[in-house]
Amino acid sequence: MQPEQIEQILSQALELDHVQVTGEGNHFQVVAVGAMFTDLSRVKKQQAVYAPLKEYIASNEIHALGIKAFTPDEWQKQQKFGQL
Template identity: 40%
Template sequence: MISPVQVEAMIKAELADAQVQVQDLTGGGDHYQVTVVSSLFEGKRLIQQHQMVYAALQQAMSSEAIHALSLKTYTPQALKATQ
């Protein structure tokens, strides 16, 4: 089991400027909904943004500490456009 705080820390370790929101969907610590906002996503396609987050969580996902991940990624400008 991995905590939401640990998920957030793993992402921020790779994407230093990231704003991260982590929600445990089941209370069991293995199904998460994560929203990441980072300027490092600028100029990257959505799949590339997701790959960056998956790379940050690779250890937890390969050990199945995270079983399911719902992911939303935004640049700061894209987030403003949705609000």
């Protein structure tokens, strides 16, 4: 599976302002930004990103998935302080 495929799946399934996937083989890192994450705990944010990818995780096309999910405000703060 390619990072671009994961980006497309997440973009179609979730209301995101920005999604970036890096990695290779079956190990990937996701940065997802969207207002949909407002008022969600970190765990709930990660569950929202995992949900559209469940079948690929189950088939081992995705073995490891690191997720950083932000609201637009959180994303701006992360970028401002260079924490990513």
